[in-house]
Amino acid sequence: MGPSTPTRSKGAATALARSMATLGMDSPLTDVSANVRPVRMTLSPMRFKTGKSNAPRSRQEKEDIVPSGMDDARAMISKDWDGPDGVLPPRRRSAATIGHQRGDRYIPNRDLNRTSASSAQPYREDAAGESLTSIHYTERSDSVSSSASSLAEIDPHAGLEDVCAFEQGQRILSFSAAPPSSISGQKDPRGRYATKKATLPSSLTAAGRRRIPTAPERVLDAPAIVPDFYFNLLHWSAQNVIAIALQSAVHTWNSETGEANFLMDLEEESERVGGGGLISSLRWDADGNILAVGTDRGYTQIWDVNRGTRLRTLRPDPNGGADASTINTIAWAPDGTLNVGYASGLIREHDVRQRSSVTRSLERAHAAQVCGLAWRDDSALLASGGNDNVVKVWDRRTSVAKMRKENHCAAVKALAWSPHNSSLLATGGGSADRCIHLWNTTQNTRVQTIQTSAQITSLHWAPHYREIVSSHGVSNTENNEGALNVWAHPSGQKLAELPAAHDGRVLHTSLSPDGQCLATVGSDESLKFWRVFEEPTDMNKSAAQRGILGSGYKNIMGSMRTNTGSRSAAPRSLR
Structure with missing residues (x-):
């Protein structure tokens, strides 16, 4: 036989009405039909200032617990119905749920929890508060440290080309492949990238082999x-x-x-x-x-x-x-x-x-x-x-x-x-x-x-x-x-x-x-x-x-x- 419809206990309702009247507020439940189940708000478990562990031991305690900093009226609020006792098994989260919570649903195979035991540097956090991966961090740690030491020795009055170790006139960014190097005895290889002029049909470019007569036959x-x-x-x-x-x-x-x-x-x-x-x-x-x-x-x-x-x-x-x-x-x-x-x-x-x-x-x-x-x-x-x-x-x-x-x-x-x-x-x-x-x-x-x-x-x-x-x-x-x-x-x-x-x-x-x-x-x-x-x-x-x-x-x-x-x-x- 299925469970009966949960009902509000008479004592809890009387205590709630008395506490709301004490605060000078109208009870939001006075106009609610008894056949309508009110929305239940679940509070997250917290620690009290006493230092003792107040983590709930059961689902019933998890739903009843209220922080001590709240008013006495709110502390008197009880749950609307009694659920089953005992500790529920933890809910299994799917890979899709995990990826969605991490904010990366399109690359589910990214390893965001990979850590490096040899790295002593803490992870940074992005704007969403999620820890960033440290892939390639250990391989580049030596180069980063060497770069940091070299930057410490640079003259603060040196120019940008001295700091970046670039010669003046050297291209920094390139959006195409570099032109081939010139070969001795050959013209400038850059000429092959120049725009070619329109050529005549092949019929007239073969050393004049075709001649259009100017007189009738x-x-x-x-x-x-x-x-x-x-x-x-x-x-x-x-x-x-x-x-x-x-x-x-x-x-x-x-x-x-x-x-x-x-x-x-x-x-x-x-x-x-x-x-x-x-x-x-x-x-x-x-x-x-x-x-x-x-x-x-x-x-x-x-x-x-x-x-x-x-x-x-x-x-x-x-x-x-x-x-x-x-x-x-x-x-x-x-x-x-x-x-x-x-x-x-x-x-x-x-x-x-x-x-x-x-x-x-x-x-x-x-x-x-x-x-x-x-x-x-x-x-x-x-x-x-x-x-x-x-x-x-x-x-x-x-x-x-x-x-x-x-x-x-x-x-x-x-x-x-x-x-x-x-x-x-x-x-x-x-x-x-x-x-x-x-x-x-x-x-x-x-x-x-x-x-x-x-x-x-x-x-x-x-x-x-x-x-x-x-x-x-x-x-x-x-x-x-x-x-x-x-x-x-x-x-x-x-x-x-x-x-x-x-x-x-x-x-x-x-x-x-x-x-x-x-x-x-x-x-x-x-x-x-x-x-x-x-x-x-x-x-x-x-x-x-x-x-x-x-x-x-x-x-x-x-x-x-x-x-x-x-x-x-x-x-x-x-x-």
Whole structure:
């Protein structure tokens, strides 16, 4: 049967009330219910002044004992209930409790009770009254005593350097390793800690082994080419075939065999498929077999060049609309997706393998006409530039721009994805801007800006070097109009300049499939070839072995050389 509820004895309560009345105080227990247990205060055991040991012998005595210095009323206070007699066993303290009491719970293995029998020095105490350890004290006792004896002999008027036994000019504190000692016949070793200057790419530092020519390798005529900044009329395919549009006609030239072919002329096409207008853009697919041709009336023709047949025509809305405007630029993704940019600001995406080819329409992608389109090599991101001075990057999974930048002050036609860094995009502005901006499309930040002095019509990255070439149109200086410039990356330093690549603006450019030769066509109606990115010496081969501008060049040069300016003269000369 459990113990009964403890109750206050009647005699103790009467004595307590009498003592409180004697002191002139109200008893705090008069209003307390009998069913509520009052809080019990335990006093620490003390010694009386008599000198006798009054340590409690039992738990009952420990709780009843009161110092003799207190008033008689407090001496009459008794405990509220009777506990079991006998001495309780001492409570075992855990290691965690000991560590907590010592104030060091995070390093429980520290030995704070370690003493040294050989040490006669008492321990010091910190602010908390805890004794400090004497680890390493005995090992250093001899050095401390010797230092103390030496300090006693120091002249009180001596300087700090004499007291500390340091020479003047000697470093006392050091936050880095000391520099290596100099070796006879060697320069100052401290020079290796100096900041190094930015160096040029390795392609130009090998004792001048690579030279960027300042004259074109080949020059051909491109009569009656439309001198429009917003058109894109030249492209070099992966099969080493160049396609160029001369007003309403398209011509191809195979640089491996030297064979020139006439592909099509809108004047000979029916109006149902877009005949009777001008060609405003063209683009090879990733494999170099299919050519997309855009017109100024919004028609897109898909051609199989090897067979010379038109595979399909993508027609605009017959009732008129955003797609019934000039197609300024075309871009093929490596996976076969076709994108078309219109002068109305519309970007339309097609899958030409399907009957209903339209897969996405970006209405009002730009507030003005679309100038440039460029797919990244993984077919994941599409970059676009417009006459509204805006650069955008589109994720093919959404219709919302992933990145939008308005740092340019003119139309953005030149777009180029870096082959060395998939997140790096280069863009070039028009005549009022004249800047090349490099963007990190992952972080949506501008990495670098290169100031030029002319309108930027195109940009191409070198596949073998950390370099980029820019072509220019209208310039604020007479010497820079129609120039080509090669820039180092990431320093942005100009490596080479061809100030008069064309007598007038450079309209369109395209890089060869091996990334070495740049084809340019200008307002002077000439097509030129520049070897700006020749391969390194260990990879260099002759042009005939690569088939670029090879043995067939002389034949095509003679067939394309014509001085007539009519629209139909050039196609007839190439048949």
